[in-house]
Amino acid sequence: MDLNPLRAAPGEAQRRGRRWATARLDRRAEQTLGALAVVVLILIAAMVATVFIKAWPSFSHNGLSWFGSGGDVDEQLRAMQRATPLPGHSIYYFRAWPLIWGTLLTTGAAVVIALVSSTLAAIFLTEFAPLVVRRVLDPLIRLLAGIPSVIYGLIGILALAPWINEHLISRSRKESVAYVVQLNGANLTTATLILTVMILPIMVAISANALEAVPRSWQEGSIALGVNRWRTIWRVSLRTARPAIIAAAVLATARALGEAVMLFMVAGSRGFAANPLDGLTFLLEPVRPLAATIFEESDGLTNPAISHTIYAIGAVLLVSAAMLSLAGWASKQQLKRFGIGI
Amino acid sequence: MDPLMPPPVRRIALDRDPYVAPPRATSNGAEAAAAAAAPSRARGERLPASLVRERMRAESVWLAYGENWVVRDVSLPVRQGEVLALIGASGSGKTTLLRSMNRLTEITAGAARSGRITIDGQDIHDLEVNDLRRRVTMVFQQPNPFPMSIFDNVAYALAERPGRGRRRRRSPELEKAVADALKRAGLYDEVGADLDRSALSLSGGQQQRLCIARALAAEPEVLLLDEPCSALDPISTAIIEDLIVELRESVAIVIVTHNLQQAFRVADHVAFMHLGELVEYGSSVQVFDRPQMQRTRDYISGAFG
Amino acid sequence: MATAAPAVGPPGPVIAGGRRERTSSWPLADRVGYWLCWATGIGICLITLGIVVFMFVKGIAYLKPSLFVESPAAEAVQSRSGGFLDPIVGTLIVSILGIAIAAPLGVAIAVWLSEYRRPSWLARTVESAIEVIAGTPSVVLALFGLLIFSEGFLAFLSQRASNGSVYGRSFFAAGGVMAVLAIPLIVGSTREALSQLPVRLREASYALGRTRATTIRRVLLPAIRPGIATGTVLGMGRIIGDTAIIKILLGVALVNEGVGHVPLLSTLRGTGATLTTFVFENSPAGEGNAPQKAYAAAFVLMMMVLVLNALVTWLTGRSGGERSKPRRWWALARLPLRSGR
Numbered sequence: 001m002d003l004n005p006l007r008a009a010p011g012e013a014q015r016r017g018r019r020w021a022t023a024r025l026d027r028r029a030e031q032t033l034g035a036l037a038v039v040v041l042i043l044i045a046a047m048v049a050t051v052f053i054k055a056w057p058s059f060s061h062n063g064l065s066w067f068g069s070g071g072d073v074d075e076q077l078r079a080m081q082r083a084t085p086l087p088g089h090s091i092y093y094f095r096a097w098p099l100i101w102g103t104l105l106t107t108g109a110a111v112v113i114a115l116v117s118s119t120l121a122a123i124f125l126t127e128f129a130p131l132v133v134r135r136v137l138d139p140l141i142r143l144l145a146g147i148p149s150v151i152y153g154l155i156g157i158l159a160l161a162p163w164i165n166e167h168l169i170s171r172s173r174k175e176s177v178a179y180v181v182q183l184n185g186a187n188l189t190t191a192t193l194i195l196t197v198m199i200l201p202i203m204v205a206i207s208a209n210a211l212e213a214v215p216r217s218w219q220e221g222s223i224a225l226g227v228n229r230w231r232t233i234w235r236v237s238l239r240t241a242r243p244a245i246i247a248a249a250v251l252a253t254a255r256a257l258g259e260a261v262m263l264f265m266v267a268g269s270r271g272f273a274a275n276p277l278d279g280l281t282f283l284l285e286p287v288r289p290l291a292a293t294i295f296e297e298s299d300g301l302t303n304p305a306i307s308h309t310i311y312a313i314g315a316v317l318l319v320s321a322a323m324l325s326l327a328g329w330a331s332k333q334q335l336k337r338f339g340i341g342i
Numbered sequence: 343m344d345p346l347m348p349p350p351v352r353r354i355a356l357d358r359d360p361y362v363a364p365p366r367a368t369s370n371g372a373e374a375a376a377a378a379a380a381p382s383r384a385r386g387e388r389l390p391a392s393l394v395r396e397r398m399r400a401e402s403v404w405l406a407y408g409e410n411w412v413v414r415d416v417s418l419p420v421r422q423g424e425v426l427a428l429i430g431a432s433g434s435g436k437t438t439l440l441r442s443m444n445r446l447t448e449i450t451a452g453a454a455r456s457g458r459i460t461i462d463g464q465d466i467h468d469l470e471v472n473d474l475r476r477r478v479t480m481v482f483q484q485p486n487p488f489p490m491s492i493f494d495n496v497a498y499a500l501a502e503r504p505g506r507g508r509r510r511r512r513s514p515e516l517e518k519a520v521a522d523a524l525k526r527a528g529l530y531d532e533v534g535a536d537l538d539r540s541a542l543s544l545s546g547g548q549q550q551r552l553c554i555a556r557a558l559a560a561e562p563e564v565l566l567l568d569e570p571c572s573a574l575d576p577i578s579t580a581i582i583e584d585l586i587v588e589l590r591e592s593v594a595i596v597i598v599t600h601n602l603q604q605a606f607r608v609a610d611h612v613a614f615m616h617l618g619e620l621v622e623y624g625s626s627v628q629v630f631d632r633p634q635m636q637r638t639r640d641y642i643s644g645a646f647g
Numbered sequence: 648m649a650t651a652a653p654a655v656g657p658p659g660p661v662i663a664g665g666r667r668e669r670t671s672s673w674p675l676a677d678r679v680g681y682w683l684c685w686a687t688g689i690g691i692c693l694i695t696l697g698i699v700v701f702m703f704v705k706g707i708a709y710l711k712p713s714l715f716v717e718s719p720a721a722e723a724v725q726s727r728s729g730g731f732l733d734p735i736v737g738t739l740i741v742s743i744l745g746i747a748i749a750a751p752l753g754v755a756i757a758v759w760l761s762e763y764r765r766p767s768w769l770a771r772t773v774e775s776a777i778e779v780i781a782g783t784p785s786v787v788l789a790l791f792g793l794l795i796f797s798e799g800f801l802a803f804l805s806q807r808a809s810n811g812s813v814y815g816r817s818f819f820a821a822g823g824v825m826a827v828l829a830i831p832l833i834v835g836s837t838r839e840a841l842s843q844l845p846v847r848l849r850e851a852s853y854a855l856g857r858t859r860a861t862t863i864r865r866v867l868l869p870a871i872r873p874g875i876a877t878g879t880v881l882g883m884g885r886i887i888g889d890t891a892i893i894k895i896l897l898g899v900a901l902v903n904e905g906v907g908h909v910p911l912l913s914t915l916r917g918t919g920a921t922l923t924t925f926v927f928e929n930s931p932a933g934e935g936n937a938p939q940k941a942y943a944a945a946f947v948l949m950m951m952v953l954v955l956n957a958l959v960t961w962l963t964g965r966s967g968g969e970r971s972k973p974r975r976w977w978a979l980a981r982l983p984l985r986s987g988r
Contacts, residue, residue: 029860033759037773040756040830044776047791054794117687124688128681133692139956140695146952147698148888150923151945154930155698158938197694204691217486221553224446224482225499225560226475229668230677235498236488258784261890261923265932291891294786298895301793314787325782329775404657415657453664456657467662470672 051315058312061092066312069097073288074270077297080305091305096313098273102287105188105274106263107256110195114203115249117196122207123233145201153265156194161185161266169284177281181272188274189283191267195259199252206251210244211237247331254324258317260291267292290317388610389591394423397564397594398443398466398478403457405438405447412438414618415457420564422594425586427609427626429599431646435618436598440566443596444478445471461564478564479557484573485549487541487556492533495541495552496520499560519559527555528585547578554585558593565589567597571604583608602642606630614638706946709939719901719920731944733903734925737818738951740914741893741921742886744822745829750879752826753833758863760834761841781831789895792824796896818915821896828889829882836881840874841867877962884955887948890923899924899933922948 059066076086076094085091125134165185174183214237222232238245268286276282288296290313301307398420405413413435420426420443428436438447445466447453459466466474476499487495497520520537524530529551533539541552550570557565567586571579586595586608599605605612605626612629614622614637622629622638633639640646670681717730756773764770780788796817844867852862868875903919920928922944927933929941 023858026858026860029863030759030763030765033755033763034765034769036752036755037759038769040752040780041769041773041776043827044779046795047788050794051787051791117691120684120687121691124684124691128684129688133688137692137695139960140699141691142956143949143953144695144698146884146888146956148890148923148948148952150888150890150926151702151948153932154926154941154945155701157931158941159701197698200691215486217482217484218488220446221482221486221488222498223449224444224475224480225557226472226477226479227499228472228670228673228677230670230673230680234680240489254782258782258786260784260786261894261927265927265930291784291786294790295891295894298786298789311790314790317784318787321782321784321787322779325775325778328782329778402657402659404661406661411656448664449668450664454661455664456659456661471668472672 048318051311051318054308054311055315056308058092058094058308059315061090062094066094066096067100068095069273070095073098073293077306077309080309081300081303083303083305092308094309094312096290096316099288099290099293099313100316101273102188102267103257103289103291105287106191106195106267106289107253109192110199110256111249111253113192113196114199114252115245118200118203118207118248119238119245121200121204122211123238125204125208126211127229127233127237141201141204144197145205149198149259149262150265152194152198153262156190156262156266157186160194161190164190164284173281173284177278177285181270181285183281183284183286184268186266186268186286187284188267188287191263191287191289194262194266195256198259198262199256202255203245203248203252206248207241207245210241213244214240243331247328250324250328250331254321254328257320257324258291259289260295263289264292264295269296387587389423393591394421396420397422398459398461400439400443401458401460403439403442403459404455405435405442406454407438407450408452412618413442413615416615416618416620418613418620418623420594420596421611422563423591424610425590425595425597425608426611426613427597427599427605428613428615429602429605429641430615430621431641432600433617434615436613436615437568439615440568440596440598441480443564443566444475444480446475446480476560477562478566479560479562480566480568481550481553481557481570483569485546485553487544487549487552489540489542491538492524492541492544492552493520493537496523496555496559498556523555523559526558526589527551528581529555545578547574547581550574550578550582551585554582558589562593564594564596567595569598569600571599572601579604614641616641702942702946702949705942706949709943710946711943714940714943719925729940731922731925731940731947733901734920734922734944735947737897737903737919737921738887738923740818740919741821741825741897742883744818744915745825745886746879746883748823748826749829749833749882750875753830753878753882754837754868754875756830757834757837757841758867761838762859762863762867777831777834780827781835784891785828785889786891786895788824788827789892792820792827792892792896796820796823816896816898816918818897818917818919821893822915824892824896825886825889828892829879829886832881832885833875833878836874836878837871840871840877843874844870873962873965877959880955880958880962884952884959887921887951887955888923890927893921893924894927897921897924899928901925901928922951 071086071093073095079086079093080091083091086093125137129137162185164187168189169183169185177183211233218236218240219232222236223229227235267288269288270286272286272288274282274285274287278285294310294313294317297306297310301310396419400416400418400420403413403416404411416435416439418426418439428440430436441447442455443459443466447455448471461469461474461477466478479499488498490498497516500516500519521530521534524534529548532548533544533552541549544552550573554565554570571582574582583604586597589595590610597605597608599608609626612622612624612626613620614629614633614635616637622633622635624634628634629638630642633642670678673681711730714730715735716732718733719729719731756777760770760773793816796819848866848870849862852866853859857865897920898918899920900918901920903914903917905913905917926941926944926948929937929944931938
């Protein structure tokens with residue numbers, strides 16, 4: 001210990017100096033990190049802004065009827081490619097209803113089917129399945145959730161579509177509509193089936209986890225009152241897990257909406273508005289959802305008219321995704337109650 | 343009593359205790375004298391023999407989890423009109439025996455049983471399990487009300503009863519049944535004003551009484567209570583103990599408790615179990631004052647537990 | 648009294664428990680529900696096994712070691728010539744580039760959101776922005792990337808066409824947008840790991856007089872390494888599976904062609920292929936002549952996904968000895984899932 005009073009020990013002043021220095025460093029670190037976070041924010045804002053700016057001409061030339069129907073989407077796109085406008089319309093003429101309808105059909109049907117089957121499957125996994133089945137299925141479902149969509153598309157286009165073409169579409173049916181559209185294996189049914197299989201794994205995983213999180217005491221209490229197992233699951237477990245299942249459905253919808261590659265490969269490349277009034281043929285008509293359209297036309301983006309139109313479609317997808325994000329976030333807040341972190 | 347034995351623990355008699363009932367004349371003069379000597383509510387009050395009848399009977403029941411026999415050769419009657427307390431140290435098998443009475447032990451893999459339990463003469467394993475559980479209901483140690491409204495909780499078992507059709511919510515019969523159950527459980531005064539509140543907003547004692555009301559709504563014949571007050575404060579405990587004594591006239595009650603004082607306060611008959619065996623069974627007066635087995639004496643005096 | 652009870656059994660028959668509740672006495676509606684559950688469960692088993700087995704069988708049937716070392720050849724009979732060396736290299740380049748950009752950025756943002764969060768309106772906005780990215784279809788991200796890389800100030804990162812307009816397609820472009828794809832996963836995983844850290848860790852560090860920055864650098868970040876790694880692996884999984892971004896920002900060539908003469912930079916500025924576009928091109932949806940190669944490449948892709956999944960399992964098993972249950976694998980993403988590959 002240095003007792004010399006004339007030499008200041010690494011004392012107050014120096015320590016204060018060091019503290020100031022580290023405090024400055026700390027502030028700088030905070031500012032740097034904050035700046036990086038703002039970069040991401042700017043990125044998103046820029047993305048939204050540029051997409052909308054690029055999309056504006058298409059919207060401004062078509063107005064609200066951009067969302068309506070009127071003519072063949074493929075014709076309109078071809079007209080833009082050839083830079084010769086359709087008679088009586090501007091080059092930007094576009095009626096996206098067939099695409100929107102295709103998206104609604106595929107996404108809606110897939111989510112509904114997946115919701116029901118994933119709930120039932122989750123109940124099966126958590127309540128009725130033998131342990132061995134559960135152990136085998138867990139990693140398999142995880143693998144399935146991670147498989148890239150192009151592989152699903154491959155299975156669809158090489159296995160499912162030909163099978164449907166051969167066995168479900170009879171020649172007479174094809175001939176009956178041949179004057180309007182060609183029926184083949186790439187159609188609404190194939191697309192919906194594969195889309196359902198794509199979104200099932202993650203929904204099953206989330207639902208199963210939510211069902212497992214239901215406190216055992218409630219289930220035991222219900223059983224001790226003489227309520228059978230199924231009713232217990234229905235009235236207690238499912239009711240408790242409902243917010244999680246809804247959140248899973250919202251997430252799955254977001255995924256289905258944005259699916260481009262797989263749908264491009266199996267949904268059929270005609271921008272055709274499948275007509276429910278066609279009866280059974282309705283299920284076998286080709287569709288082309290929005291995201292798949294972007295994917296298909298992505299080669300021709302140097303053409304200004306097509307570019308604006310495609311960005312307009314992108315803008316519609318962006319807005320839908322943002323709304324779904326908000327809905328998903330809102331439903332996830334409910335999950336915090338049960339400690340299920342998604 | 344052995345002069346060297348410490349006296350059994352009694353509740354401290356308070357002056358002007360409003361719950362002390364004057365001792366009634368019973369058929370057994372000696373018991374009346376004993377009851378008068380120790381002022382405690384309900385202990386001396388046995389229901390007249392005409393109101394007591396046997397509902398369930400366990401005959402040579404053996405229960406095992408895996409390799410160990412947890413309950414060995416236990417035979418007991420369960421009577422409506424009285425409260426049967428199962429006492430014993432942890433691991434004595436009393437909870438397992440209780441759970442076997444409404445076949446709750448069946449849902450555990452690796453559980454095995456032998457012997458017979460009958461209700462009104464019928465083997466419980468011949469009955470349909472959900473029917474049995476509606477007749478023999480259970481209240482658990484931790485209050486477990488469902489995450490629904492109070493009304494829905496109490497109406498839960500009622501809405502499931504087959505054969506009466508699905509009762510629509512808020513039908514007058516359902517409302518009356520719910521109100522009756524809440525009154526029997528002593529909860530109606532406190533919550534009757536707003537039955538749509540979430541059941542989870544009630545206090546612990548109220549939740550447990552709600553669970554009792556839920557169990558009573560099915561109008562069971564036997565009520566099984568698994569240490570119902572161990573998680574509650576003394577006031578709620580006192581309320582529930584009063585409740586139990588009131589209910590014994592209409593429902594046979596079996597209560598498992600590790601709290602000797604509670605058994606002392608509440609029970610008419612006491613069964614002491616140790617390591618799975620039924621060591622002693624008798625009226626509560628007899629078991630607490632004049633235990634016949636050494637082990638019983640040791641347990642009651644606190645030598646182990 | 649201390650004597651153990653004798654190990655004698657009951658005289659009568661012993662009946663085992665653990666039986667499932669007999670459903671024969673249930674009302675019809677309940678039985679239907681029960682059977683539907685079983686049917687769906689078995690159906691899911693069959694579908695899952697079917698897909699996996701199908702891809703395995705087809706993949707192994709067409710997989711040859713030579714495929715790994717040969718580049719795709721420009722021949723008419725695609726099914727018998729060439730391999731997929733270039734696409735594999737392409738996949739690796741894109742994922743490494745994407746993660747290299749996304750990981751530091753993602754961790755930085757996660758740390759800021761978790762430890763600093765000032766001002767709070769900014770933090771909430773950033774969180775919403777990340778949710779929006781996570782939910783955006785990758786095609787839309789690709790469109791935006793095209794704008795930036797072909798018309799923005801980043802035009803130097805790809806080649807210029809003869810008329811002066813920028814092509815806008817290169818590994819740089821694809822890697823950059825892939826980074827955006829991976830950021831939400833990394834942010835989510837890192838934040839999750841940070842929130843799982845016990846409070847005493849931070850308290851101990853602050854009690855010793857350390858600043859927040861030092862605490863983060865020396866205490867927190869090392870402690871959440873498994874969490875960061877998990878996020879990175881999840882991000883990689885998402886990157887290698889995406890086709891739309893690659894098609895739009897890298898083109899559907901089958902070989903990697905560099906631009907310019909600087910060795911590494913030329914490849915990154917050039918176009919190329921990844922396994923996903925390779926599969927796409929060889930399927931009937933693309934040029935379509937070689938489904939065999941498509942199956943083989945798809946098999947390789949699936950193996951990569953399998954390896955990454957196993958890595959995630961191993962990492963989540965390691966992180967947090969205080970937790971008794973391993974984290975659910977999808978819970979780490981913590982944000983809306985992958986959408987629109």
